[in-house]
Amino acid sequence: MMQRRTRQRDTIRAVIERANRPLDVQDVLARARRHVPRLGIATVYRTINALLADGIIVPVEIPGRPVTYERANLRHHHHFYCTACKKVYEMEGCLLGTRPAAPCGFKVESHEITLFGTCAACA
Amino acid sequence: MMQRRTRQRDTIRAVIERANRPLDVQDVLARARRHVPRLGIATVYRTINALLADGIIVPVEIPGRPVTYERANLRHHHHFYCTACKKVYEMEGCLLGTRPAAPCGFKVESHEITLFGTCAACA
DNA sequence: ATAGATGCAAAGGGTTTGCACTTGA
DNA sequence: TCAAGTGCAAACCCTTTGCATCTAT
Numbered sequence: 001m002m003q004r005r006t007r008q009r010d011t012i013r014a015v016i017e018r019a020n021r022p023l024d025v026q027d028v029l030a031r032a033r034r035h036v037p038r039l040g041i042a043t044v045y046r047t048i049n050a051l052l053a054d055g056i057i058v059p060v061e062i063p064g065r066p067v068t069y070e071r072a073n074l075r076h077h078h079h080f081y082c083t084a085c086k087k088v089y090e091m092e093g094c095l096l097g098t099r100p101a102a103p104c105g106f107k108v109e110s111h112e113i114t115l116f117g118t119c120a121a122c123a
Numbered sequence: 124m125m126q127r128r129t130r131q132r133d134t135i136r137a138v139i140e141r142a143n144r145p146l147d148v149q150d151v152l153a154r155a156r157r158h159v160p161r162l163g164i165a166t167v168y169r170t171i172n173a174l175l176a177d178g179i180i181v182p183v184e185i186p187g188r189p190v191t192y193e194r195a196n197l198r199h200h201h202h203f204y205c206t207a208c209k210k211v212y213e214m215e216g217c218l219l220g221t222r223p224a225a226p227c228g229f230k231v232e233s234h235e236i237t238l239f240g241t242c243a244a245c246a
Numbered sequence: 247a248t249a250g251a252t253g254c255a256a257a258g259g260g261t262t263t264g265c266a267c268t269t270g271a
Numbered sequence: 272t273c274a275a276g277t278g279c280a281a282a283c284c285c286t287t288t289g290c291a292t293c294t295a296t
Contacts, residue, residue, distance in 0.1 A: 004250055004295050025285085040253045045286060061186035063235060066285090080229060091225065100236075102214065105243025106203060112186060112237045113223075120228025127270050127275055148260085163278040168261060189260085 002050045011035045012047045013056065021088050022060040022068030022079075062088060062114055078113040084122035091115065125173045134158045135170045136179065145183040145191035145202070145211050185211060185237055201236040207245035214238065 002009060015031045016023055023031070029044050048069060051057040060068045062081050068088065080089040100108050125132060138154045139146055146154070152167050171192060174180045183191045185204045191211060203212040223231050 006251060006295075008252070038253075041285095042254080042287075043252060046251085049287095059186065061184070063182070063184035080225060080231075083232070089229075096219070100238055102203060102238060102240070103243065105246055106212075106238075107240045107246060108203075108238045109206070109240040111239065112235075114235045115223055115225060115229075115231045116234065117225070117230045117232040120226065123228055123230060129270075129276065131277070161278070164260095165262075165279080166277055169276085172262095 002047075002054060008032070008036055008039055008043050009047050009050075011039075012044060013051060016048075016051070016057055016069055017071045019070070021090070022070040024066040024068045026066075028069070060088065061112075078115070080115040080117065080119065082119040082122055083116055084118045087119065089119060125170075125177060131155070131159055131162055131166050132170050132173075134162075135167060136174060139171075139174070139180055139192055140194045142193070144213065145193040147189045147191045149189075151192070183211065184235075201238070203238045203240065203242065205242035205245055206239055207241045210242065212242060 011032045012028060015028055019027075019031075025041070025044055025048065028048070029039065029041055032044065033039050048057070052059065052069075055072055057069045058072045060070055060079060062068070062079065065081070065086075074090070075092070076094055078091045078094065080091050081087075082089065094113075096111065096113070100111055102108050134155045135151060138151055142150075142154075148164070148167055148171065151171070152162065152164055155167065156162050171180070175182065175192075178195055180192045181195045183193055183202060185191070185202065188204065188209070188211075193213075197213070198215070199217055201214045201217065203214050204210075205212065217236075219234065219236070223234055225231050
């Protein structure tokens with residue numbers, strides 16, 4: 001995948017990597033079209049799927065919201081969703097002090113935490 | 124909403140309330156059809172939406188999976204998603220030892236935690 | 247030159263809606 | 272009785288796929 005370098009792919013990747021918050025497909029399309037006006041939505045989906053497969057970006061799924069994507073090489077962190085302005089913020093570090101407890105026989109491989117509330121700007 | 128009592132609604136509500144794990148729409152349809160064979164998928168969606176609006180059930184959204192639903196009046200808990208058998212398990216209690224830390228000015232109102240891994244049955 | 251990538255439009259899969267029929271109160 | 276509720280199918284969305292065209296190598 002992603003064997004050739006194209007303007008579309010460079011643009012889509014740059015849009016996601018330079019954003020200061022996770023972007024959904026429509027966000028990516030809108031921003032990328034500023035540089036590639038004729039960009040099609042199918043190319044956005046194909047490129048996002050390729051970037052996911054290559055481990056360059058990861059999905060960020062907030063319950064009740066469309067999937068968003070961010071660069072994969074960020075430090076372990078979680079997300080804060082402001083219910084007022086609908087923005088997603090990165091929360092540095094992990095909120096779980098200890099390894100998550102699970103019933104006997106259950107093996108925890110990873111976890112996701114989302115905080116909901118209002119951000120400083122909305123308070 | 125839900126002005127009249129029907130066999131379909133009683134069945135759908137009972138199916139969700141009696142399940143020992145959150146169910147997605149297809150789960151609900153399959154189980155409810157045992158009692159109401161001609162039940163249509165549209166009625167399942169309509170009833171689930173009505174139960175959500177009435178606060179009788181809540182959505183449980185596991186990243187990458189179809190939305191599931193469970194009764195609303197359960198104690199605070201989180202979910203474990205088995206990546207092998209694709210089932211969602213209830214995890215009693217909360218994994219956050221302390222109140223979640225957030226940057227100054229951020230007000231945390233609620234949180235969601237999802238654990239990923241393999242369950243006892245699949246290990 | 248040529249296989250990979252793109253844009254468009256059609257196809258898919260899941261959810262909602264329109265409508266005539268059924269049914270609870 | 273008769274409006275709420277149902278089942279079916281069509282309509283909608285969002286995402287993926289097919290295909291002719293374009294383009295990076």
